[in-house]
Amino acid sequence: MSGVMLLDDGFVFPKSFDISVLENLPIYKHHYGMPMEANPTTLYWTEYQPSRPGTGTISFARKLYIEYPEVAMYLAGYLNSLFPRINFDYRRVNLLKTKGNIQPHVDESNRMCCINIGIKNSSLAVTRSSCVKDKDLFEGNYQETVCKDNHAYLLDTSSYHEVVSKDDAVERYLFTFGLGVSFETMKKEFRG
Numbered sequence: 001m002s003g004v005m006l007l008d009d010g011f012v013f014p015k016s017f018d019i020s021v022l023e024n025l026p027i028y029k030h031h032y033g034m035p036m037e038a039n040p041t042t043l044y045w046t047e048y049q050p051s052r053p054g055t056g057t058i059s060f061a062r063k064l065y066i067e068y069p070e071v072a073m074y075l076a077g078y079l080n081s082l083f084p085r086i087n088f089d090y091r092r093v094n095l096l097k098t099k100g101n102i103q104p105h106v107d108e109s110n111r112m113c114c115i116n117i118g119i120k121n122s123s124l125a126v127t128r129s130s131c132v133k134d135k136d137l138f139e140g141n142y143q144e145t146v147c148k149d150n151h152a153y154l155l156d157t158s159s160y161h162e163v164v165s166k167d168d169a170v171e172r173y174l175f176t177f178g179l180g181v182s183f184e185t186m187k188k189e190f191r192g
């Protein structure tokens with residue numbers, strides 16, 4: 001069984017959103033276990049620091065809607081077109097940035113699965129996804145996917161997954177929407 005599903009290959013990027021914004025947001029370094037700002041009032045990257053030297057970083061920019069409400073609403077509408085019975089709160093549309101290799105992990109904070117939409121440089125990494133809950137079983141039991149810009153994917157983040165970079169100097173950008181609903185349930189809801 002796979003931990004990834006291609007949902008759509010025809011996302012139309014919102015014309016009003018300038019991609020260069022992504023490269024110019026402030027960056028706050030975050031170490032695992034540190035408290036997160038409960039209620040951010042500006043848009044910035046929270047950059048999770050690698051657990052081991054030499055590994056890559058993953059960053060979230062929460063609350064896209066604070067500075068780009070139309071973009072967040074457009075994304076929520078798009079997600080709703082894929083999952084008509086699911087309510088997507090535009091205030092929970094986030095940006096995601098990855099750089100370098102991201103080690104095998106499961107996501108925190110009840111993020112059971114997520115929908116990722118490639119924005120820029122998506123294809124410069126291989127995502128290894130699985131339906132494996134035990135890290136020792138991950139090796140040899142993953143599926144490799146090269147994500148593409150303007151494609152939307154459902155990813156099982158409650159199972160082990162990993163990102164292997166093809167170019168460590170490049171930052172990859174996505175829209176992401178995390179869900180506290182299982183991957184299997186969301187698969188059933190797709191265009192349901």
Ligand SMILES: [Fe+2]
Nearest residue numbers: 106107157161
């Ligand atoms: Fe993850």
